[in-house]
Amino acid sequence: MTVNGIGLEVVEKGRGRPLLFLHPGIGLDPNAPVIDKLAEQARVIAPSHPGFGNSEQPKAFTTVDDLAYFYLDLLEELDLKDIVLVGVSFGGWIAAEIAVKSTARLSHLVLANAVGIKVGARDTRDIVDIFAITEPELNKLAYFDPKLAERDYKAMAEADVRVIARNREASARYGWSPYMHDPKLKSRLHRIRIPTLFLWGGADRILSEDYGRAYCAAIPGAHFETIARAGHYPHIEAPDAFARAIFAFTQGQAK
């Protein structure tokens, strides 16, 4: 798919109401079970963000703002309406930045273990510095079951390792400083006036649940639900519960 001249890698699956799934900084596994679960009840559109996966990195894109405007263009280009917008972690940050700009094409917003705002004091770190710890340490903090994340790079295809390196670089490009947040975002969240659900993997130790609840409190009427036996990536560790919670929310609550 090409949007604004930018080549985009996109997974599309299922039929019905459009659901735009925005992946976290670790990227998108096109064969992830969560895609199938969501595709049972929606038309899933899951792009790799510009700079991630095999999507093109435009030189001018340096902020999450750039990504948010890009996705608003994508929604227009595909002429999607009544969209369920779902973002996990870094993808949740993009989703929130999209929603404060325009909810015209959105019906529901789902933010799962999302980063993007600053909650604590200036000398308190809200979000673990993922660039300052080793991968095994990071996985222990991110996953309920860190074994799920174990990988042997030497045994992997070079192209797949390149994608992991690319995802890490893109995460830094957009999130190095200010670290994984936009200082302006919190004061703009009140503009989101569509039904919003926070899904929170309860075993997340990258972000605290207090962080998630503070985020939730800044969006009028937003609901907060935890997902058991899942950490920072509930869509990976609990795809059933993740999809179930989303559809219970979207079907139970009209726009």
Add this chain to the structure above:
Amino acid sequence: MRVYHFSEHPYPNAWDDPHGYLRVDLPNRALDPKIAADLFHRYHDEYLLADELGLDLMLNEHHQTATCMNATSIVSLSIMARQSKRARILILGYPIGHRSDPMRAAEELAMIDVISRGRLEMGFVKGVPYEFAPSNANPVGVMDRFWEAHDLIIKAMTTHDGPFNWEGEHFHYRQANLWPRPWQQPHPPVWSTTASKSNARVLGERGYVIAVLGSGYNTRMLYDSYREGYASTHNGALPGPDRFAYLALFATAHNETEARQRGELVAGYLRTGANVYPPFKSPPGYFSVDDTARLMRGFTPERSFTKDRRVVDMRTASVQDLIDSVLMVCGTPDQCYQQITEFIEYTGGLGNLLIMAQAGFLTHADTVDSLTLMAKEILPRLKEYKQPVAAAIAAA
């Protein structure tokens, strides 16, 4: 031929800290300011001695580390600008890839050039990987930021009818007007370091001094890439030896045994320098995606070569291996002269030898002796030595 004395201003008293890592995250309670003061005074005395002896001076900076207390080289450069009498004063380098304010850098460097009455040699570097955590500068896009900062500094130094406007991708000034302007015209000589052929070529195209370290008998390909770039912008002319620099550790003494003992102490620099918590060694985007992927798959690039193409790991190498790979020049003055000139013949011409003559636990007395021998017994012969002429670069 110029020989530059160099010390990283180490704080070796913290090198056995049980915390384990020497850079970025070593708590500064491991430093006693009184010891640090004594060390700074001592290192500065050694630099001033080098000035008296006819050597030139090289300074650098690193951040949050017990390997190098020069957290801003500008402070030590300033002291040398005022207190030294004759030496060239080289900063190698000023890490403009992670400095947020290039106009401030231009002001500092211009002041140092003026105070020293035109003795500044201006080396720019992007900054080592583990300094993107201390500075918080984004490692992604560092080379873009490096070149924009460079362009702005040069423009500030060469514009004499300012103010001018700068609204770049990374830096913004609406009233840029450098006071004082530098002593040297059009600006102090520019140096940079590189380990890549493509960057070497770019430095050659610009005619800047290329400084290389750690590559030993693999240096020629970098120099030849430089020569190609230089020839491409200089009507086919080849650069003279003054465009080339090489950094080696250094230890000499009146006899070989003592020189080797000093070499062991100086090698402490290499044995501790990479003692960094791994995540800080390859911040995202600092290396290309391809290089990062190769590192993740366990391939580390071979860097230091001996004359017979053996690869040496500088962190664990013996002094003999360090000598064989020209990571260190070590021995009696005669032996040092032989090692240096044999290497220069291989490089095709090398006009600036940068010697780390003080490192680690090498004492003041040993450093003074080593520097004195260099100045009195090696440097005069190097000044008379006829540099080779790199005739062919086609083999590059």
